[in-house]
Amino acid sequence: AQRVTQPEKLLSVFKGAPVELKCNYSYSGSPELFWYVQYSRQRLQLLLRHISRESIKGFTADLNKGETSFHLKKPFAQEEDSAMYYCALNKRPGTASKLTFGTGTRLQVTL
Amino acid sequence: DAMVIQNPRYQVTQFGKPVTLSCSQTLNHNVMYWYQQKSSQAPKLLFHYYDKDFNNEADTPDNFQSRRPNTSFCFLDIRSPGLGDAAMYLCATSRGVGSPLHFGNGTRLTVT
Numbered sequence: 001a002q003r004v005t006q007p008e009k010l011l012s013v014f015k016g017a018p019v020e021l022k023c024n025y026s027y028s029g030s031p032e033l034f035w036y037v038q039y040s041r042q043r044l045q046l047l048l049r050h051i052s053r054e055s056i057k058g059f060t061a062d063l064n065k066g067e068t069s070f071h072l073k074k075p076f077a078q079e080e081d082s083a084m085y086y087c088a089l090n091k092r093p094g095t096a097s098k099l100t101f102g103t104g105t106r107l108q109v110t111l
Numbered sequence: 112d113a114m115v116i117q118n119p120r121y122q123v124t125q126f127g128k129p130v131t132l133s134c135s136q137t138l139n140h141n142v143m144y145w146y147q148q149k150s151s152q153a154p155k156l157l158f159h160y161y162d163k164d165f166n167n168e169a170d171t172p173d174n175f176q177s178r179r180p181n182t183s184f185c186f187l188d189i190r191s192p193g194l195g196d197a198a199m200y201l202c203a204t205s206r207g208v209g210s211p212l213h214f215g216n217g218t219r220l221t222v223t
Contacts, residue, residue, distance in 0.1 A: 101153040
C-alpha cells in the first residue's frame, strides 16, 4: 500500500537558518511526488513537484529512490515560510492524479 | 480570478440529519475531487469525478455520496452524519493527467 510519512509535526527554526522538512514514502512503482503548502488562512496549494526539478520560493526537493525520500530543503528560512507543509504521492501516474498525503509538518520560522 | 469555491465555510448539522456540501469551479477542469481531513490527520481522498465518470475509493463509507451535475459543480452528500464525520472537507480540481490539484478553502463540518 502507498504511504507517505512526515515524521515531524512541528519544525521550529530561526530566520536565516537552513530548513529540511522530511518526507519518506512507500510505493511499489515509479512515484510522482509533490509538496503542497498551506499558509495561514489560505488554501492548500502546490509548492513543487519532483518532475519539474525546479526551485520555488527558494525551496528544492530531490527524489531519492534508494532512501525512498523526498525531503524539502531551503538554505535560509524566511518568516513568510511559516506554514503547514504536506508531502504527497500520486498513486496513479499517467492518469488523473490521486494523491496520498502525509500528515503534514508545521514550519515555524522565528526571529 | 479563476477559483475553486466551497460553500459554506462552516456547516453545522445534527447527528443523522442529511447534509450537502457544495463546490464550484471556474477553471473548467475535467477532474473534481473530495477529500476529508480530520484534525491532525492527512487529507484523505473520498472520491473523484473525471468528467462524468465517478471513481469511489474502496474505503469510502456508503454514507458518503457525490453528484456532479455539470463541469462546474460538484456536491458531497452525507446521508446520515455521525459524530465521526466531523472534519474539514476539501474540494479540488485538476485538468487531468499530470496536472496539479487546485484546492478550495474547505468546509468545516460540525456534527452535534
